[in-house]
Amino acid sequence: MNDQQPGQDATDSLEPAKAGVSSRRIADYLRTAILNGELAPGTRLRQEEIAERLGSSRIPVREALRMVEADGLVTVKSYSGARVAKLDFNEFDTAYRIRERIDPLALTLSLQEITDEDVARLEALQTEVEETTSPDRFVALDRQFHLATYTGCTDKQLLATVTRFWNTTQHYRRAYAQLIDDRGRSIITYEHRLLIDAIHRRDPVDAERFLSGHIRRTRITLAEHPELFD
Numbered sequence: 001m002n003d004q005q006p007g008q009d010a011t012d013s014l015e016p017a018k019a020g021v022s023s024r025r026i027a028d029y030l031r032t033a034i035l036n037g038e039l040a041p042g043t044r045l046r047q048e049e050i051a052e053r054l055g056s057s058r059i060p061v062r063e064a065l066r067m068v069e070a071d072g073l074v075t076v077k078s079y080s081g082a083r084v085a086k087l088d089f090n091e092f093d094t095a096y097r098i099r100e101r102i103d104p105l106a107l108t109l110s111l112q113e114i115t116d117e118d119v120a121r122l123e124a125l126q127t128e129v130e131e132t133t134s135p136d137r138f139v140a141l142d143r144q145f146h147l148a149t150y151t152g153c154t155d156k157q158l159l160a161t162v163t164r165f166w167n168t169t170q171h172y173r174r175a176y177a178q179l180i181d182d183r184g185r186s187i188i189t190y191e192h193r194l195l196i197d198a199i200h201r202r203d204p205v206d207a208e209r210f211l212s213g214h215i216r217r218t219r220i221t222l223a224e225h226p227e228l229f230d
Contacts, residue, residue, distance in 0.1 A: 021056045026064035029054065034073045034084055034170070035143075037136065041086035041171050045074065072168040085168055089229040092172060096219035099165050103215060104208035106150045106162050111202050113152030119200050122148055126192050130185075135177040142173070145192065149199060149211075175228050176218055187217075 030050075033039045051061045065082045068074045076082045087095065125145040132138050143166065153159055180188070191214045198206035222228065 021054050021060070023060035023063035023067065026050070026054055026056060026061055027067040030064060030068050031071065031073060034068070035167070036140075037171065037174050039084045041084050043084040045082040045084065047082070072164040087168060087172070087229070089223075089226060092169065092229060093219065093223065095165050095169050096215060096222075099162075099169070100212050100215045100219070102158065102162055102165070103146075104211045106153045106155070106158050107199075107207050107211055108204040109155055109158070110150045110152035111199065111204055111207060113154060114149075114199065114202075115152075118148070118151045119196065122196050122199065126189075126196060129192065130189055135174070139170075139174045139177050142177075142188075143170070149195070172222055172228060173218070175225070176222055179221065179225065184221075188214075191217075 030039070030045070039045075045065065047058045047061045047065070050056075051058045054061075065074055065076055069076050069082075073085055074082050075085050122145065125141060125148060129138065129141045129145060132141060147163070147166065150159060150162065191210060194210045195207065195214065198210055
C-alpha cells in the first residue's frame with residue numbers, strides 16, 4: 001500500500017500524461033489515485049502542480065477537481081483549495097448507517113433485472129476475492145463484487161448515491177482489509193456466499209438482510225479502531 005500523509009502533494013503519485021489532456025482524463029487520474037490509496041485522505045491537491053505534471057492548463061484541472069468532488073472523493077474550498085476527502089468518526093458512522101439502508105434497496109431493485117450471467121460473474125469475482133492474498137487487491141475485488149450486485153438496478157439516482165458513499169468510505173475499507181485476519185476473511189467469504197445464494201434465488205428479503213448485516217459488521221469493526229480517524 002502506498003498511502004500518503006495528509007498535506008502531501010498529489011503530484012508525487014501521478015504519472016505524466018500527454019499534453020492537452022482533458023478534464024475528464026485528469027479526473028480519471030485523480031479518481032484512480034484516490035480509490036487505489038495512492039492519495040490518502042487529507043492530501044492537498046494543488047491545481048498548478050497537477051497541471052504542470054499532466055501537461056495541462058489549470059482550467060481543465062479545476063473542472064476535473066469539481067468532477068471528483070461530485071463523486072465525494074475531494075473537498076474544494078474557496079480559500080484553502082482542494083484536498084482528498086477525509087471523514088471524521090461521526091461522518092464515517094453516519095455514512096455507513098446510511099449505506100445499511102440504501103445499499104440493500106439498490107440490491108432489491110437489482111434483483112428484478114439481474115441475469116444468470118450477472119450471477120455467474122459474481123461467482124467468478126468472489127472466487128478471486130477468496131484467492132487473493134493482497135489487501136489492496138482484496139479491496140479492489142470486494143468493491144467490484146458489491147457494485148456488480150447492483151447491475152440490475154435501473155434507478156440511476158440511487159446508484160449514483162450508493163457509489164458516492166462507496167467512494168467516500170473507500171479509504172476505511174482499505175484500513176479494514178489491513179485489520180482482518182484469516183477468521184475475518186472466512187466470515188467475509190461466508191457472508192458473500194450467502195449473498196450470492198440469495199441473489200441466485202432472487203430473494204429480496206434474504207438479500208437485504210444479509211447485505212445490511214454485512215455492512216453493519218464492517219462498521220462495528222472499524223468503530224473499534226478510532227485511531228483510523230485521527
